[in-house]
């Protein structure tokens with residue numbers, strides 16, 4: 179079973195308008211509400227791909243009810259812990275560009291956290307855990323602590339988060355990490371302009387303990403680096419509709435095809451990411467399958 183952990187789920191409120199004028203009354207041409215949060219998005223795509231998944235994490239209030247009921251209606255197993263306060267609403271503004279405002283999310287108490295710890299302690303070695311997204315400010319070190327707990331129990335995990343929250347888990351050997359370009363630059367502390375610089379930056383994270391690094395590059399596709407191989411996968415052609423959740427879909431494609439061989443994992447990763455970018459909501463299975471055959475794997479040997 180693949181468990182996803184979303185500390186900070188969201189209702190993603192997508193607002194479309196032709197133009198946005200600061201300080202004026204703007205009227206939207208269209209709005210939509212989606213269940214969001216990085217781990218939840220991973221579970222949604224895993225479910226599309228027919229992979230068994232359970233979404234864990236913390237929800238609260240009327241927005242939390244929306245998330246639980248929407249997932250359950252879609253047949254996605256979930257076992258959220260209820261917290262005081264409302265799950266956040268993240269605003270995704272679509273004009274000719276994409277602007278996001280993500281909320282901070284409710285406080286999670288030590289008691290809440292202890293319950294999640296108990297859930298993770300009940301998993302076994304055949305399970306895999308995906309930690310994804312932001313964490314409340316009163317638990318900045320929580321990923322490091324939970325990764326060590328899984329590592330002690332020989333349970334594999336992957337993680338998609340930013341900065342020190344990610345770096346602090348590398349010593350426990352995550353199976354997959356998936357920074358984007360901006361996140362990788364922030365971690366290594368310098369601008370990355372060439373493919374070689376990006377590959378070397380990914381290798382720094384491998385040296386610190388990650389097993390596989392999948393660096394996503396938006397419309398530029400993705401770069402995969404582990405100790406044996408380097409691949410670049412350009413994005414397939416298509417029209418961008420809404421890139422929210424594209425990175426999470428990439429994670430799901432890679433992990434969902436675990437056991438099918440690296441090349442299949444990479445094709446599904448990029449196909450899932452791009453299929454979501456080409457959709458209003460997250461991709462459906464048929465959208466992903468349509469793109470899989472179009473994903474080109476370019477092996478990069480010369481910079482090894």
Ligand SMILES: Nc1ncnc2c1ncn2[C@@H]1O[C@H](COP(=O)(O)OP(=O)(O)O)[C@@H](O)[C@H]1O
Nearest residue numbers: 358394395396397399413418424425451452455
């Ligand atoms: N404009 C786009 N056109 C095609 N594919 C895209 C586009 N934006 C994102 N993707 C796909 O989604 C993946 C993840 O996107 P990215 O924006 O890098 O992640 P994140 O959402 O984590 O920042 C990319 O590797 C690519 O496959």
Ligand SMILES: O=P(O)(O)OC[C@H]1O[C@](O)(COP(=O)(O)O)[C@@H](O)[C@@H]1O
Nearest residue numbers: 214215216268311312423424425426
């Ligand atoms: O927890 P964070 O970092 O604030 O991110 C939450 C946001 O990320 C998303 O999961 C989308 O993530 P990606 O676009 O990186 O795939 C949204 O659904 C959600 O609003």
